[in-house]
Amino acid sequence: MSLKLGVPSKGRLMEKTFDWFAERGVRLALAGGEREYAGRVDGIDGIELVLLSAGEIPRELAAGRIHLGVTGTDLIREKLGQWEQRVEELAELGFGHADLIIAVPQAWVDVDTMDDLDAAAAAFRAEHGFRLRIATKYHRLVREYLRDCGVADYQLVDSQGATEGTVKNETAEAVADITSTGDTLRANHLKILSDGLILRSSATLYRARNAEMTGEERAALAALQERLGL
Ligand SMILES: Nc1ncnc2c1ncn2[C@@H]1O[C@H](COP(=O)(O)OP(=O)(O)OP(=O)(O)O)[C@@H](O)[C@H]1O
Numbered sequence: 001m002s003l004k005l006g007v008p009s010k011g012r013l014m015e016k017t018f019d020w021f022a023e024r025g026v027r028l029a030l031a032g033g034e035r036e037y038a039g040r041v042d043g044i045d046g047i048e049l050v051l052l053s054a055g056e057i058p059r060e061l062a063a064g065r066i067h068l069g070v071t072g073t074d075l076i077r078e079k080l081g082q083w084e085q086r087v088e089e090l091a092e093l094g095f096g097h098a099d100l101i102i103a104v105p106q107a108w109v110d111v112d113t114m115d116d117l118d119a120a121a122a123a124f125r126a127e128h129g130f131r132l133r134i135a136t137k138y139h140r141l142v143r144e145y146l147r148d149c150g151v152a153d154y155q156l157v158d159s160q161g162a163t164e165g166t167v168k169n170e171t172a173e174a175v176a177d178i179t180s181t182g183d184t185l186r187a188n189h190l191k192i193l194s195d196g197l198i199l200r201s202s203a204t205l206y207r208a209r210n211a212e213m214t215g216e217e218r219a220a221l222a223a224l225q226e227r228l229g230l
């Protein structure tokens with residue numbers, strides 16, 4: 001059996017992950033055409049490439065179906081409770097930088113901090129009879145952060161994409177989402193709260209702590225770590 005390395009199958013992380021490994025003498029390649037999710041690893045023996053959605057890599061690591069995986073810090077921390085017990089961070093790869101933040105409409109001139117949001121949330125509930133809605137796909141991380149900040153009068157509404165549009169569409173009053181350039185927030189007339197940074201995320205190589213390994217797979221892991229300088 002080979003050591004299984006899970007890598008994002010498309011999108012912003014895939015190409016840069018391929019480059020990062022190539023710079024260290026390990027060539028990851030798609031086996032078929034661009035659309036075929038099968039891959040190979042050249043330059044080192046005993047490693048199998050598994051192409052997966054970035055969002056599924058945390059679960060596959062936790063289940064031990066892959067031994068190593070590249071994905072964003074945000075996705076690991078969101079999808080895995082007690083993530084430190086389930087995966088080990090082997091290397092930050094130096095790309096895929098993005099911040100998970102809380103943002104409100106620019107027009108809310110009196111709301112600049114989490115404390116202001118707390119006050120606005122209480123006032124919102126009194127006025128409208130329902131809790132202020134925050135749209136996000138990062139339910140675990142946002143709940144934890146709001147709890148730590150003492151904000152309680154809110155409800156999360158699930159948004160799996162185009163989250164910044166929910167305010168304009170009147171399905172939420174605030175958003176918690178990933179940003180890198182800030183362009184999407186600005187285009188949607190939203191501003192980040194001054195203490196609204198929940199997490200700084202970047203692409204990271206993880207090892208599954210609980211994946212079973214044969215002697216051969218252990219040897220492949222040791223060889224790969226040596227090659228990658230880890
Ligand atoms: N604008 C951005 N700039 C940089 N990194 C980003 C940005 N948006 C998301 N990311 C990061 O990219 C990673 C993958 O994001 P996302 O969940 O959107 O996956 P995807 O590329 O759409 O692929 P899939 O839908 O197959 O999981 C996440 O770790 C996220 O932090």
Ligand SMILES: O=P(O)(O)OC[C@H]1O[C@H](OP(=O)(O)OP(=O)(O)O)[C@H](O)[C@@H]1O
Nearest residue numbers: 161162163177178179180181182183184
């Ligand atoms: O700060 P910026 O550089 O503008 O980037 C932020 C945007 O990028 C991501 O969306 P993505 O492109 O993954 O699309 P999505 O809305 O489908 O998640 C994220 O959810 C923001 O919407």
